[in-house]
Each structure stands twice: as C-alpha cells, then as structure tokens.
Amino acid sequence: MELLSLSLLGGLLALEGTSFGQFMASRPIVAATAAGWVLGDPGSGLLLGGMLELLHLSVMPVGGARFPELGPAAVVAVATAVAAGGGGGIALGCLMALAWGQLGGASIVLLRRVNGWIAPDPLTNPASPSGTEWRHLAATALDLARGTVLTVAGILVGVRVVAPVSAYWPLGRGATIGLVLVAAAMPAGALLRTFGGVRRRGVLFALGVLAGLVGSLLL
C-alpha cells in the first residue's frame, strides 16, 4: 500500500515538475516531507528534504538544459532513509536522491525525444486541432507514467538493495548531517554568486550572517 501511494506521489510530482503547473510541490522540501507523511515520519522527510534543497540550491531548470529531477528522487530518498534508519539512512537516502535525480534528468531527455515523435512537425505534417490536443495530453500522460515507473524502481532499489547496507555506515547521525551540510555549502556559494557575489552583495550577506548568529543565540 505504501509502495503504491509513494509511487503515485512520485508520478504526480514528476508531472508537476515538468509538464503541469510548476507549483513547486516537486521541490525536495515539499516532496520529501510528503513522502515522510505517507511513511509516518514527516520529521525525517523534512530533514532529508532540507538537505536535498541545500545540495541543489544552484540547480536551475533553465530552458532545455538537463537538470536533476528532484521530486521522485526525494520520495525515493525518504523511502530509503526510513527503511535504513540512523545516520546510514540519511547518507544512503542522499546517495539515492543524487543518483535518482540524475536518472530522472536522463529520463526527461528521453521523454522529450519521444515527444518529438508524438507531436508532429507542423511544417511537414501538421496535426488537426483535436489531434494537436490529444497528442499534447498523451505526452503529458506519458510523463506521469514515466515518473511513476521511475519512483517504483527507485524505491525497490533503495529499500531492498541499498538500505540493508546502512548497518555498515561508519558515521553517526550528527556527523552524517555535518558531512552533507559541508558539501551543500558549495551550491550555497554558487547561489551567492548568482545573487551578485560577495563584492557586490557582501555587506548584505554579512548582515544576514550576523542576524543568523544573533538569532541562534536568542532561540
């Protein structure tokens, strides 16, 4: 039942991220928390979702560029992490998310090639008005199927193959989170550069850091 719910969730998130709306329900912080809710552990979902957001801060789905698909990957990550538990669950959940994000990105490229066959060339083989609509909806439905299959495969690999290895993970929960956060500082630096860089925005950034430090003392 959980596999069915999570797979459908992954499929809908894939659809939302690429074909329908882009309301950002497919962002890891939402997708992973939703998967956590399905598995009865929203806290783990939020933790993994937050770390995956940090790791992907510098990923922008610009134009036709290939980018990791985060929605289904976040669902797979939480399923793996909850099955494994502890620091190993967090590390292997991140591993699965990074791998499945790439696989999802590759499957989007493949889908877009297939869509080129579904949607005919209007210059040489124009479709009728209703044909245009049906072909568009067929391509959209194919995206839903792609996301669902991707999520099922990821959950099976994550829970059955990867999670059992977590017993050998040598770091505790705190150290594992620290390791991931240190890696996530790189995309954060890249985002700072996108926002204008230290030279242009250094004062604003320093004020923010100060506010964060003071805030942590008050909380």
Added chain:
Amino acid sequence: MREIRSGVLLRAFLRSFLIQGSWNYRTMIGNGFGFALMPVLRWLYRDDPDGLARATARHTEHFNAHPYMAGLAIGATARMEADGAAPEAVRRFKSAVRGPLGGLGDRLVWAGLLPCTVLVALVLAVVGADAGVVVVTFLVLYNLGHLTVRGWAFRTGVDAGPGVGSRLAAVDLGGKAERVQGVGVVLLGVLTGLLTARAVSAGGPGWAAAAAGAAMLAVGGKVGLRIWRPMSAVLMVLIVMLTVWGTLT
C-alpha cells in the same frame, strides 16, 4: 477587431499551465502553445475549418519561453488573431518575444523567487518550525509570486497585443529581479549564520565543519552554478567509499 469571450480566454489561461506537456527538441513548447491557444482559435475560426487548420499549424511551430511568462505571448497572440493581424506579423512577433520572455522569467523566477522562498523554508526548518508550517509557508509564498506573474503576463498580453514590449519595459522586471535577489542574499546569510552557530556549539568537530563549510562556500562562489555536477559526483563517491570502508572495518 473582434472581442474574445472571457470564458474562452479563461480556458486558454488555464491550459497555459500545461504548456510544457509535450516539450520536445524540435518545437520545444510549440505544441503546448497551440494547445493553450486552441480555445481562442476554435472561437475565432468557428465558421472556418480550413482557417482553423492553418492557424493550428502556425501556432504549433517552434516556440520557447519561460513557462510562467509564455502566457504573455499566448494572450498577445490571441489579441492579434482577434484583430485580424497577418500570419507573418504574428510569426514575427512570436520570434521577437521568445528570447526576452525566457531571459526575464529565468532571472525573476528561477534565479530570484524560487531560491528566495526555498531559503525562507530552510530558515524556518533550521529554527525548528513544524514540517507542515515549513511546507505550507513555502508553497503559499512561492505561488503568490508564481500566480501573480502568470496572471499579469496573460492579462497584459491580451490587453496590449503586439505592444507588450512597452508594458514589459514599464514594469521593469529586471529591477524587480534585482531586488528579490537582494532579499535572497540576506536570507542566505541568515541561513549560513544559523547553521554556523549550530555547528560551532557542537565543539571541536563542529569548528572544523564550520571552517570546511566556509571553504566550500568560497569554492562554490568561485565556480558558480555548474558546481552541482562535480559536487554531486564527489558526495556520491564519498558516501560509497565510507560505506565500503565500514564493511571492511
């Protein structure tokens, strides 16, 4: 000039949420553009099946733009079709706007609104907010901006037709993106401060992690957006190596 019924325009606007459904490398969102515009085309060419077929072929040609800003081109194209503009003029208009609509949308949304609202959610998560509060705050904040952009773009397109360029210049989306990014810098700083304080409070290893994090931040700032590929690869290899090491010890 013919008026387009508001129900027809509403259907076109709602369909624009699906514009990327058949994204492909030949026409990009061209087929989706035709899909979204179809209610308008069916209304305008309701007594002219051949005209509808020709219009469908024209409007499924190559097109690309940011998905939220594409509504501006859909609305303006609907207005031009209703006004009886020549097909070549509509084609030229679509060619002219697709680049600016892509660039402005990418800057305002992907490099502004999205990371800013993600950072708000991350700050809330780090200070211990409930998972539901984090998720709902993010979705509400993001989609307030998202739906405002989509709604404004479509309405402006329908109102201004081929004159959308002056409307775009008047609202100064580039300046708005700049201000949103300024807020993002502060939020990124707050998040950095919170995480640094938390790491340092853990003692010796925490200081090392904070120092390593500062170094990684500098590396990311030097390399830029393409950092995610090598960073992902290194982190995956590191996790695998540590797991293998764990099995051997």
